[in-house]
Amino acid sequence: IEGTVTDTEDGPVDATVSHDGGFVTTADDGEYSLIAQPGDREVTVEAFGFEPDESVVTVQEDEFTEHNVTLEDAVDAMVATDLPEFVESGSSAEGTIDAANVETFTASLEGEIDADHVDLYVDGDHVEWGESVTFDDPRTGTISVTVEPDDGVVGSFAVDATAGGLDDEVDVFMGPTTVYDEEIDVAVVTSTPGTDFFGEDTVDDIEGISPQFDAELLYRDDVQDLIEDDDIESYDVYVVHRFFTEVDPAFVEEFAEATESNDVGSVYLDQWGLFNSDSIKLLSQATGDPSAVSDGGGFLEDFGPTFEPTQPDHPIFDDVAEEGESVLIHEAAAGDISFFDGYTGATLANASGSTEGEPTEGPAIAVDDGTQTVLAASLGRTTFVESGAFTEDANRILGNAIRFSDADSPIEQVSGQPDRVSPGESIEVTYSVEEIREYELTLLNEQSTLEEEDLTVRVNGNVADFDQALAYDDLTDEEFTIEVESDADVAGSVVLNHRFQVERDDVFDPADDNYFSGTGPTAVYDPPLSVPDDVESINEAAEVIESGGTIAIGDGTYEEQVYIPEGGKRNLTITAADGASPTIEIPDDADPGEVPTESPVGLVSTSGALTIEDIEVNATDQGAGIFVDGDVTMTNVTVQNAGESFPGIQIGVGGLFSLTEADADIEN
Numbered sequence: 244i245e246g247t248v249t250d251t252e253d254g255p256v257d258a259t260v261s262h263d264g265g266f267v268t269t270a271d272d273g274e275y276s277l278i279a280q281p282g283d284r285e286v287t288v289e290a291f292g293f294e295p296d297e298s299v300v301t302v303q304e305d306e307f308t309e310h311n312v313t314l315e316d317a318v319d320a321m322v323a324t325d326l327p328e329f330v331e332s333g334s335s336a337e338g339t340i341d342a343a344n345v346e347t348f349t350a351s352l353e354g355e356i357d358a359d360h361v362d363l364y365v366d367g368d369h370v371e372w373g374e375s376v377t378f379d380d381p382r383t384g385t386i387s388v389t390v391e392p393d394d395g396v397v398g399s400f401a402v403d404a405t406a407g408g409l410d411d412e413v414d415v416f417m418g419p420t421t422v423y424d425e426e427i428d429v430a431v432v433t434s435t436p437g438t439d440f441f442g443e444d445t446v447d448d449i450e451g452i453s454p455q456f457d458a459e460l461l462y463r464d465d466v467q468d469l470i471e472d473d474d475i476e477s478y479d480v481y482v483v484h485r486f487f488t489e490v491d492p493a494f495v496e497e498f499a500e501a502t503e504s505n506d507v508g509s510v511y512l513d514q515w516g517l518f519n520s521d522s523i524k525l526l527s528q529a530t531g532d533p534s535a536v537s538d539g540g541g542f543l544e545d546f547g548p549t550f551e552p553t554q555p556d557h558p559i560f561d562d563v564a565e566e567g568e569s570v571l572i573h574e575a576a577a578g579d580i581s582f583f584d585g586y587t588g589a590t591l592a593n594a595s596g597s598t599e600g601e602p603t604e605g606p607a608i609a610v611d612d613g614t615q616t617v618l619a620a621s622l623g624r625t626t627f628v629e630s631g632a633f634t635e636d637a638n639r640i641l642g643n644a645i646r647f648s649d650a651d652s653p654i655e656q657v658s659g660q661p662d663r664v665s666p667g668e669s670i671e672v673t674y675s676v677e678e679i680r681e682y683e684l685t686l687l688n689e690q691s692t693l694e695e696e697d698l699t700v701r702v703n704g705n706v707a708d709f710d711q712a713l714a715y716d717d718l719t720d721e722e723f724t725i726e727v728e729s730d731a732d733v734a735g736s737v738v739l740n741h742r743f744q745v746e747r748d749d750v751f752d753p754a755d756d757n758y759f760s761g762t763g764p765t766a767v768y769d770p771p772l773s774v775p776d777d778v779e780s781i782n783e784a785a786e787v788i789e790s791g792g793t794i795a796i797g798d799g800t801y802e803e804q805v806y807i808p809e810g811g812k813r814n815l816t817i818t819a820a821d822g823a824s825p826t827i828e829i830p831d832d833a834d835p836g837e838v839p840t841e842s843p844v845g846l847v848s849t850s851g852a853l854t855i856e857d858i859e860v861n862a863t864d865q866g867a868g869i870f871v872d873g874d875v876t877m878t879n880v881t882v883q884n885a886g887e888s889f890p891g892i893q894i895g896v897g898g899l900f901s902l903t904e905a906d907a908d909i910e911n
Contacts, residue, residue: 244300245276246311248288256314258290262300276307288312292319292343292383318408319343326390326402326420329453333394336420337387338402345382346408349375354400354419356392361400364389381408388417397424399561419562421453427649429458430478432466432498432522434487441520441624445484445512448630452642458482466498475501480508480648483522484623492813495529505655508615508648510641512623515579520623523583531764531810533618534585534690537605548572548580548596548621550607550640557591558650559608559617559643563636569595570640572621575632580621582607585690587738587761594621608640610647613656613674613741613760617644653677653745654758657722660739660765662789667731669701670765672739674723680756681744682713684725686737690764692778692786693735701726729767734777736787738763764789771795773820781805781817781827790814796825796858804829806838807848815850819857828861835866842866842889845882848873855880862886867893 248258248269255273259266262277262284269275277286281304288296293314300310319342326338342348348365351373352358358372365376366387388402401418429449433442442460449458459478461469463486469475481502486495502509513523515538524536549569552560564570572580572594580594582605594607607620622641624630657673664670682702686695686709700707702725707713727737743758768777771793778784784794785807793816805827807815819825833843840847843866846855852874859881860868867889868882875894882891 244279244284244286244302244308244310245274246309247273248275248290248312248314249273250293250314251316256290256293258288258293258312258314260286260288260312262286279308286310288314290314291321291341293317316344316409318345318406318411318413320345320386320404320406320413320415322415322417323385326388326418328419329421329423329455330392331455332392332396332422332424334391336390336392338389338417340386340388340404340406340415340417342382342384342386342406344408345378345386345406347375347377348382348386348404348406349373350388350402350404352390352400353403355398356396356400356422360393360396362391362393363402364391375407390420392422395424397422421562423453423455423646426457427455427645428477428479429456429645430461430466430481431458432461432463432481432483433485435462435464438485438487440485440626441629442484444624444630445482448624448633448638449482449641449645452638456642456645463487463494467494470497470501476504476506478507480510480645482510482512482645483526484512484520486522486525492525492529495525499526499530502616503614503656503659505615505652508617508645510617510619510644510648513581513583513618513620514623514625514628515581516577516625516627519625522623523581523618523620526618527583528809531812532585532587532761533583533606533609534810535808536581536583536620538579538581547574548578548594550592550621550637551595551604552592552608554589554591557610558647559591559610559640561639561643563639563643570636571634572637573628573632573634575628577627579625579628580607581623582620583609583618586618587611587687587690587740587763588616588618589740589759608644611760612652612743612758613654613762615648615650615652617648619644652758654743654760656760656762660737660762663766663768663770663792664729665769666729666733666767668767669726669728670737670739670763670767672725672741672762674725674741674743674760675721676723676743676745677720678746679715679719679721679723679743680746681715681742682723683711683742684709684727685740685742687740687761687763690738691736692783693729693733693737693767697730697733697735698737699728701728734768734772734787736764736766738765766792771818771820773797774801775799785812788812788815792816793818795820796823798823798825800826800828800861802828802830804833804837804843805846807846807850807853808839809849812850814852814854815848816854816856817846817858818855824857824859826859826861829863829865831863833863833865838870840867840870842886844868844870846870848875854878859883862889862891867891869893 248256294317323341324339326336330336399421404415433439446458511522514520555564580596588611590606590609592608595604609618655675766789790813838847845860847870849872854876862868862885868891885891
């Protein structure tokens with residue numbers, strides 16, 4: 244099929260000519276030639292600014308069929324240069340529209356910013372939103388659109404415009420554009436020179452997400468100096484890329500406490516792999532919140548790991564995900580992810596992938612509104628998942644996490660739970676809250692060993708129940724005190740989650756105005772923690788005990804594999820009670836899955852700095868007696884009946900990705 248496409252004045256038209264077998268575009272003179280099979284073919288001719296033409300053309304065998312088309316003028320408009328994705332408050336966002344035969348132009352403002360605080364300019368002239376602009380002559384060419392938010396206005400907007408002409412209309416949508424108030428100073432925290440892998444890449448990626456971010460790389464020693472000089476507020480947000488395994492857990496805990504104020508935000512990254520991003524894992528080891536970190540993926544796994552949002556309406560997923568949508572994290576050759584468990588804040592999304600063909604999934608994005616903390620597992624840069632592998636949506640989540648962490652929260656944790664109280668004493672938590680409507684306290688049962696019936700709740704001095712929504716009619720700004728008192732005859736641990744519903748806007752939305760914060764754990768007992776008087780087993784004692792605490796074991800044989808995990812429990816002492824001679828005995832047919840080794844062990848510790856005194860371990864010919872990954876002091880310790888080829892005592896562990904040094908002081 245060959246021919247010429249012209250307008251009503253016989254001028255050539257730049258058009259697309261197509262049928263179900265292919266398409267071509269016309270030459271400068273409007274001519275075209277399109278191959279087609281013989282028979283009747285439905286040919287469509289389309290061009291910007293013209294009504295489309297559809298005709299049935301009969302194609303002859305071995306002949307050219309001539310098909311000339313004259314297109315009628317039509318109104319048309321399309322975005323030529325879109326509005327920028329980000330603009331600073333008080334600055335202009337500029338875009339252009341290609342127009343054809345446009346006689347009138349009307350624009351309305353969409354989004355969360357009030358139109359009274361945003362000026363519109365069309366071709367440089369100020370125009371009211373919703374006001375129709377009439378051109379002296381039908382516009383064929385460019386229409387410029389400039390949007391200027393007032394200084395101090397923040398939020399997002401879009402422009403929904405209508406171009407009219409020739410008794411028809413065309414809709415044009417520009418944006419969305421996010422308006423930010425000022426730059427956010429971001430410190431990307433990494434380990435030390437020489438072990439800093441992908442820290443600079445993280446800096447570059449953050450600055451590439453938005454001009455709002457001014458990022459700088461800081462080493463651990465730099466951060467330590469800021470803490471010691473009380474200058475931690477020198478940066479708005481700390482994005483922690485990598486602590487590295489040899490970091491002192493006390494530093495991680497000190498850093499977490501220093502950034503709990505609402506004046507400073509923190510975003511923790513993590514990822515599986517070689518030279519990995521590890522900040523959530525080491526936060527877990529130092530504080531126990533989250534309680535554990537896991538990995539998934541690796542080479543030759545399924546590609547396409549995703550975030551599965553559980554709260555897609557949260558600001559961290561702005562312009563990313565709708566209800567029920569998955570978000571592709573990265574497109575690296577290895578489908579690596581990391582995730583965590585047991586976080587006291589609010590989980591917003593899981594990371595989903597597969598390991599050795601089996602589905603793997605766990606919490607990956609979580610926030611604590613009381614401390615402006617974000618956990619962003621699976622977003623750390625590594626050897627296997629480098630910067631360029633992350634999707635635009637994944638980077639947008641990272642940018643949103645930084646903004647969320649920097650934003651003012653209506654709740655702020657003033658004081659958290661104490662490490663330990665005696666039975667009958669109160670665990671007290673204080674928050675500063677703005678415009679509160681509702682409060683609800685939840686006992687996190689998976690992380691707590693005490694039960695609701697063991698505890699009495701008081702909110703601002705008034706007795707309340709767990710999971711009871713307390714309503715407040717008068718919206719006030721006040722300090723909010725929560726007391727949880729245990730019975731006098733119990734021992735255990737308490738971890739709490741707090742939900743505050745506040746009113747921040749003229750339009751109140753209960754779903755959007757809920758804020759969550761976690762506190763704890765608090766150990767409840769009179770020291771030392773006694774087995775079996777306070778708790779029945781040594782493992783239960785290990786769940787309850789706080790850093791620096793002592794577990795005193797009474798007479799008897801305790802058939803259990805004792806596991807003292809990492810997670811905020813350092814400098815523990817396990818000892819015999821006065822005059823007692825306890826024995827830890829690996830039970831018959833012990834399950835090695837109960838401990839992080841490949842075989843049964845009588846006592847395993849991956850916590851930092853452990854003292855063991857006056858204890859006997861019977862390995863019952865099944866495995867090792869004692870395994871300690873960390874510093875240890877042992878006095879008067881006996882191990883008997885270690886299994887064939889198993890050590891009585893093993894200290895320190897080496898592997899492909901980590902090597903732990905340990906100081907050992909062993910007597911008798």
